[in-house]
Amino acid sequence: MASTDTTTIVAPDSLPVIEITRDFRAPIAQVFRAFSDPELIPQWLGPREYEFVVDHLDVRSGGSYRYVHRDRDGNEFAFRGCYHTVEAPTTAIQTFEFEGFPGEVSLEFMHLESTGEDVTRGHFTSHYRSLEARNGLIASGMERGLRDSHQRLDELLTRM
Amino acid sequence: MASTDTTTIVAPDSLPVIEITRDFRAPIAQVFRAFSDPELIPQWLGPREYEFVVDHLDVRSGGSYRYVHRDRDGNEFAFRGCYHTVEAPTTAIQTFEFEGFPGEVSLEFMHLESTGEDVTRGHFTSHYRSLEARNGLIASGMERGLRDSHQRLDELLTRM
Numbered sequence: 224m225a226s227t228d229t230t231t232i233v234a235p236d237s238l239p240v241i242e243i244t245r246d247f248r249a250p251i252a253q254v255f256r257a258f259s260d261p262e263l264i265p266q267w268l269g270p271r272e273y274e275f276v277v278d279h280l281d282v283r284s285g286g287s288y289r290y291v292h293r294d295r296d297g298n299e300f301a302f303r304g305c306y307h308t309v310e311a312p313t314t315a316i317q318t319f320e321f322e323g324f325p326g327e328v329s330l331e332f333m334h335l336e337s338t339g340e341d342v343t344r345g346h347f348t349s350h351y352r353s354l355e356a357r358n359g360l361i362a363s364g365m366e367r368g369l370r371d372s373h374q375r376l377d378e379l380l381t382r383m
Numbered sequence: 384m385a386s387t388d389t390t391t392i393v394a395p396d397s398l399p400v401i402e403i404t405r406d407f408r409a410p411i412a413q414v415f416r417a418f419s420d421p422e423l424i425p426q427w428l429g430p431r432e433y434e435f436v437v438d439h440l441d442v443r444s445g446g447s448y449r450y451v452h453r454d455r456d457g458n459e460f461a462f463r464g465c466y467h468t469v470e471a472p473t474t475a476i477q478t479f480e481f482e483g484f485p486g487e488v489s490l491e492f493m494h495l496e497s498t499g500e501d502v503t504r505g506h507f508t509s510h511y512r513s514l515e516a517r518n519g520l521i522a523s524g525m526e527r528g529l530r531d532s533h534q535r536l537d538e539l540l541t542r543m
Contacts, residue, residue: 238399238513240462285447285465305445307478307488316488318467318478328467328476330490330510350490350510353398 231372232366239357243347245373249380251335254343255312257379258333265290267375270368273300284308288317305326319349328358390533392526399517403507405533409540411495415472416492417539425450427535430528433460448477464488481507487491487516515528 233242247254257263261280269275269292278289278301289303304318307330315333320326334346351357393402405472417423421440429435438449438461449463451488464478467490475493480486486538494506 237397281445285441287445287465305447305467305478307465307480316478316486318465318476318490320467326476328490328492330478330488332488332512350512352492352510 228245230370232369234357234361239305239351239354241349241351241357241361243345243349243369245345246338247343247345247377247380248341249343250335250341251312251343253380253383254335255275257314257376257383259309259311263379267379268372270371271375277305282306282309284310304331324356327352329356338342384421390530392529394517394521399511399514401511401517401521403505403508403509403529405505405507406498407537407540408501408504409503409543410501411472411497411503414495414505415539417536417543418475418495419469419471423539427539428532430531431535435480438463442466442469444470464491484516485511489516 229246231244233244234240235242246272258269259282261277261282264280264282265275265277268290272291273294276291276293276299280288280290282288284306286309287305289301289305292300292302294300301322303322306315306317307314308314312334315331317331318328319331320328329352330350332346332348332350335359336344336346345363351360391404392438393404393523394400395402417427419442421437421442424440425435425437426440428450429457431520433452433454436451436453440448440450440530442448444466446469446527447463449461449471452462454460461482463480463482465478466475468474473495475491479491480488487522489512490510492506492508496504496506504528504533513518
């Protein structure tokens, strides 16, 4: 797949995985906070023109979350999962399900590392149930939502 | 891989998955209860000669668990995860991690179906991060623990 901005997306032929790498111009503690603070997540996660409605964001090991993206016509897209591990400032491991495709649960690993002064590299790997599920997600345009999210995250990190 | 008793274990070459199928001689509601009741799980899960020590078993969608298998010499093997979905009487989706291999988190799907009068078929699929992780688990002897667990579960279902 193509890269967008500084976001690199790899979808290997052999495994039902998507691997995303992205550098952020901020210290690791700040990037981790943007990914784990229930007040901050709604400010950047998802397509820009969607409203982010929190059902619950209990961001801790053993917690869970559910949120809704609502578009301008009132259509709702709900997502939910549980947090296996949330460990500052490097690690989050969580499940993810779009309620529009019930049962297609994936497992997501986030690992942050400092790669320079105020530069943090994020490694994001999602594991899907099958190559079909992974390829279907890519075909559905996940890349656009991801690009929007990362640009909004850059803006948030600048404000912070 | 070989089958043990009526337990069938399949580890496909191409995907980091283990697929287990097993029939239980009990109604689906009873089998589901054995898998989801915090009072019952310690009675069958794990090798027979190990003590099952509950840290917490909060078996519900969005809950989490941690338990310890303690052998006769006092060695402890701890396992933990979060419950993405617990939906009676058919479905459980949860993460799984052996704390001895931190970070090697897998995602487990359980689906129960009635296949006859008082016969319930369980489908258990575990998704690992890599073929190496999956193959390492098989080499470590997971099959023995699984066989013990299913035999103990049969005994519990008979008592119920």
